[in-house]
Amino acid sequence: MHKEPFNIEAAIIAVTIVFLILGSFLVMITIVYRKRRNTQLIENIELKAAFRQELLKAQNEIQEQTLTNVSREIHDNITQVLSFVKLNLAMTGTLSEFEKAQKVNESRKLVAQAIADLRDLSKSMSFEHIVKLGLVTTIEIEAGRISKSGIVNVAFVVEGDTYPLGDQRELVLFRIFQEALNNVLKHSGAKLLKINLQYSEQIFTLTIADDGAGFLNNDLQKDGSGLKNMRSRATLIGAVLTINSEPGKGCCIKITIDPLLQQVYANANYPNSTG
Amino acid sequence: MNFRLFELAEMLALITSIFCIKWLWKTPYIFFIPYLLMIVVAERMGSYLGKAGRTDLNILMYNCTTIIEFTFFFYLFYVNLINKRLKNIVVCLSLIYLAFSAFNLLYIQKVEIFNSYSMVLGTIFAMLFVFMYFYDLFEKNEPLQLIRNPMFWISIGIFLFYLGDFTFNLMQPYLQENNLKRESRLFRLINNNLIVFEYVCFSIALIICTRNPSTSKQP
Numbered sequence: 001m002h003k004e005p006f007n008i009e010a011a012i013i014a015v016t017i018v019f020l021i022l023g024s025f026l027v028m029i030t031i032v033y034r035k036r037r038n039t040q041l042i043e044n045i046e047l048k049a050a051f052r053q054e055l056l057k058a059q060n061e062i063q064e065q066t067l068t069n070v071s072r073e074i075h076d077n078i079t080q081v082l083s084f085v086k087l088n089l090a091m092t093g094t095l096s097e098f099e100k101a102q103k104v105n106e107s108r109k110l111v112a113q114a115i116a117d118l119r120d121l122s123k124s125m126s127f128e129h130i131v132k133l134g135l136v137t138t139i140e141i142e143a144g145r146i147s148k149s150g151i152v153n154v155a156f157v158v159e160g161d162t163y164p165l166g167d168q169r170e171l172v173l174f175r176i177f178q179e180a181l182n183n184v185l186k187h188s189g190a191k192l193l194k195i196n197l198q199y200s201e202q203i204f205t206l207t208i209a210d211d212g213a214g215f216l217n218n219d220l221q222k223d224g225s226g227l228k229n230m231r232s233r234a235t236l237i238g239a240v241l242t243i244n245s246e247p248g249k250g251c252c253i254k255i256t257i258d259p260l261l262q263q264v265y266a267n268a269n270y271p272n273s274t275g
Numbered sequence: 276m277n278f279r280l281f282e283l284a285e286m287l288a289l290i291t292s293i294f295c296i297k298w299l300w301k302t303p304y305i306f307f308i309p310y311l312l313m314i315v316v317a318e319r320m321g322s323y324l325g326k327a328g329r330t331d332l333n334i335l336m337y338n339c340t341t342i343i344e345f346t347f348f349f350y351l352f353y354v355n356l357i358n359k360r361l362k363n364i365v366v367c368l369s370l371i372y373l374a375f376s377a378f379n380l381l382y383i384q385k386v387e388i389f390n391s392y393s394m395v396l397g398t399i400f401a402m403l404f405v406f407m408y409f410y411d412l413f414e415k416n417e418p419l420q421l422i423r424n425p426m427f428w429i430s431i432g433i434f435l436f437y438l439g440d441f442t443f444n445l446m447q448p449y450l451q452e453n454n455l456k457r458e459s460r461l462f463r464l465i466n467n468n469l470i471v472f473e474y475v476c477f478s479i480a481l482i483i484c485t486r487n488p489s490t491s492k493q494p
Contacts, residue, residue, distance in 0.1 A: 013465065030409050031422075
């Protein structure tokens, strides 16, 4: 009986001290956890900002590239056609009625072609048409334009049931495609360009292959700014870009995206996501 | 006048709140001024009534101020929580606490003795709300500097104080029944230091409001 008061006192104080230690521990855990979460959130915000910046850059480059294409198209094609029409019409004064009719008919066809070309050009005047038309149609229009120029023969193939990859993702993919196309036209001297879009449930693949001059694999280590840009942009949208090339055997650029990762990417909550 | 250390801590918090009134205005923390005023006055009156042998009045005052104290803390948690479901839980449990405390004061333990049941219930709810607040902080999807958040300091103060007080409050009816006053005195030592810690935390929270008005107006 004499020991009882001491026991209660000790018990109360011991339990209190244990509670206080546990409480302090919990407060420490909260502070540490929140610090880690802050770091993670800041990283995520920085990545999102980098993505937005890169997207804006890609949009500007598409715009620039489109304007270059438009000016070239106007100079090389439409101006030529219209000059020819002008010449035809100027000549009609000295021709017989039959020849006049022939020339007018020919001119009408040329004007119709110029109108069609202008219509095609107006379609590619802004990057918004990529969002409107989708990646497949936009690449198809671009392929058609290149094919029509006669510089290179283009084989365009779409496999599988198409599905949207997301506006921003398609925009970046189109910019990578445009960059690859530029490289083919400027440096490869290729006669044939194969563009393949493969849609499967597991993966989306865009392949751009040419039969041009190609280059050494060692040159890939040096990566010109164009190839570097393509790689970094692919990473930014969660895609993988591979380049295979050998001197004299052309070049093959392959961009693959995992559609499952795309969902995560679209949510932008996935800690490892670049979105 | 002979002030004890924890009384000085309470007065310090009151003075801080008065100095910070400009920044506390239009924030929920403005209620700290009447709350701290009540605590300081109650502490002084309690000391006076204890010396005068008016234990009955002292206990009545203590029982009433405790209800106001918990209600104020619950209000702070309510305005600082973001999650609507958690807010609703705070409202429901606060109403349960108020109803039980009134019932306890009038019918169970009554006014003559310390209302330990209400105290234990209030303590459990206060600690639960601190957990809910921490959970809410975990859920926030924006970078947050905890040590610059006034409510975080208030939560720490409340949490550690009531955690330290919990065992004693739980054992209070037994100690009263067996007239074990020595235990109460020893426990007071721990309790008084925890009061100092709690009110220092409140003072820090009030000072933070002046440094970061946007945080203090967040709710």
